[in-house]
Amino acid sequence: MRSIRQNSQMAHQIIVHVNDGSDGTLAWVRDQGLHFTASPSNIGICYAVNTAAALAAHDYIVYMNDDMVCSPNWDTSLINRIAALGHNAFMISGTMIQPRETNNPCTVVHNFGSEALGFDMTTFNQISPSMGIKDWSGSTWPPTVVHRDWWHKVGGYSIEFSPGMSSDNDFSMKMWTAGCRIFWGVGDSLVYHFMQKSTGKIVKNNGSAQFLRKWGITASAFDKHYVRLGERLDVDTPTLTLLETPALKYQRFRSRLKRAFV
Numbered sequence: 001m002r003s004i005r006q007n008s009q010m011a012h013q014i015i016v017h018v019n020d021g022s023d024g025t026l027a028w029v030r031d032q033g034l035h036f037t038a039s040p041s042n043i044g045i046c047y048a049v050n051t052a053a054a055l056a057a058h059d060y061i062v063y064m065n066d067d068m069v070c071s072p073n074w075d076t077s078l079i080n081r082i083a084a085l086g087h088n089a090f091m092i093s094g095t096m097i098q099p100r101e102t103n104n105p106c107t108v109v110h111n112f113g114s115e116a117l118g119f120d121m122t123t124f125n126q127i128s129p130s131m132g133i134k135d136w137s138g139s140t141w142p143p144t145v146v147h148r149d150w151w152h153k154v155g156g157y158s159i160e161f162s163p164g165m166s167s168d169n170d171f172s173m174k175m176w177t178a179g180c181r182i183f184w185g186v187g188d189s190l191v192y193h194f195m196q197k198s199t200g201k202i203v204k205n206n207g208s209a210q211f212l213r214k215w216g217i218t219a220s221a222f223d224k225h226y227v228r229l230g231e232r233l234d235v236d237t238p239t240l241t242l243l244e245t246p247a248l249k250y251q252r253f254r255s256r257l258k259r260a261f262v
Contacts, residue, residue, distance in 0.1 A: 001032070003070040007125065010075050011063070015055050017048035042202060044163025050156040059088075061151050064143040069119065071097070071190035078145055078189050081135075084098050088147035090182035091175050092187035093139035097131060105230040106136045106185050112192055116162070124192060132188030138229030139174045141185040143191055160214075166207025169219040173211075176226055183227040255262040 015035045018026045019042040025071060029036045037051045055086055060082070064070075074094060081092055098104075099111040106129050111117050156176040161167040172183060211219045223229035 001034075001123070007070045007072045008075050009073055010079065012075070013057055015052045017052040019043060019048065033049060042163070044202065046157040046162045046164055046167050047160045050159070053151060053156055056148060059148055061148050062143060062145045065193070067116075067194040068096075068143065069121070069124065069192040069194075071131075072125050072191070073129065073255075074143075074189050076189075077186045081184060081186055082145070082156055086180065088149060090146070090184060091150075091172060091180055092145045092182075093138045093141060093189050093219045094143040095133060095185060095187050096141075096193040097128060097137075098193050098195055100195065105142050106133075107193075108133060108190070114194060116194065128190050128192065129188075131190060135187045135233040136185035137183060137231040138223055138227040139185050139234050140223065140227065140229070141168045141215065143189075144168075145169050146175070150175065150178070150180065161205060161210060162209055163202050163205060164207075166202045167209045169207075169211055169222060170214070172227060173215055173222055176222075184233065206238055 001014065001016075004012065013035060015037070016029050018029055018036055018038040019031075020040065021027075021038055026036075026038055037048075037055065039048070039051075043051075049063055053063075062078075078092060078094065082090070089132055095106065095108060097108045097110050097112070099109075110131060111186075112124050112128075115259050154171070154177075155162075156171075157167050158170050158174070161170055175183075208219060211222075215222070239262050
């Protein structure tokens with residue numbers, strides 16, 4: 001909350017979903033005067049995000065995980081890309097700075113710490129703005145921003161993926177199916193990600209298998225051949241994601257998978 005308030009250029013409506021909250025979180029959110037939703041137990045990402053998004057009062061919905069810290073001016077870059085597009089048929093992500101290497105070409109690796117307690121915000125604010133990378137294709141994971149019209153068009157996050165594994169990929173596929181072709185990662189909109197501070201506390205669903213059964217293609221094939229995850233984009237013209245259909249051979253592959261699951 002502190003990083004959003006201090007490092008944003010826009011006055012955002014902050015909406016928090018509180019899972020359980022018996023540790024004092026619920027009382028703190030009330031004291032802060034934040035918009036919030038709450039549940040007596042951990043209901044997972046899909047239900048939580050959908051519940052919170054119902055309170056959104058502005059045109060754009062930004063989804064951010066609870067283990068993220070915003071770098072200075074993180075929102076300015078997102079706003080600039082949206083303005084450059086001139087339409088709302090997009091899914092845009094910021095770029096994560098993470099403490100460990102995951103071989104993800106769309107992230108920056110730098111260890112600012114693994115816990116919120118003792119996190120050096122001053123050093124982070126000074127150093128992180130210079131860590132930007134070239135814009136990339138394949139927006140899937142948070143922080144993500146979509147227009148509220150598209151959020152409602154595709155129905156938000158799919159609750160069958162609760163508590164949330166592969167729900168990001170599923171949301172992107174729903175956007176694609178609805179006609180979105182801009183999946184844009186913004187290289188200089190930066191957030192620090194502590195990595196799996198919440199998902200390590202839950203029993204995970206088998207999101208990969210669910211995605212395959214639902215869409216007839218693996219999530220990794222969707223990332224590679226539809227949204228072209230990791231390909232670098234020109235800031236002014238994100239042409240790599242302006243695709244009508246994937247390559248024909250992958251359409252055939254998808255058809256075979258669908259037949260196998262009928």
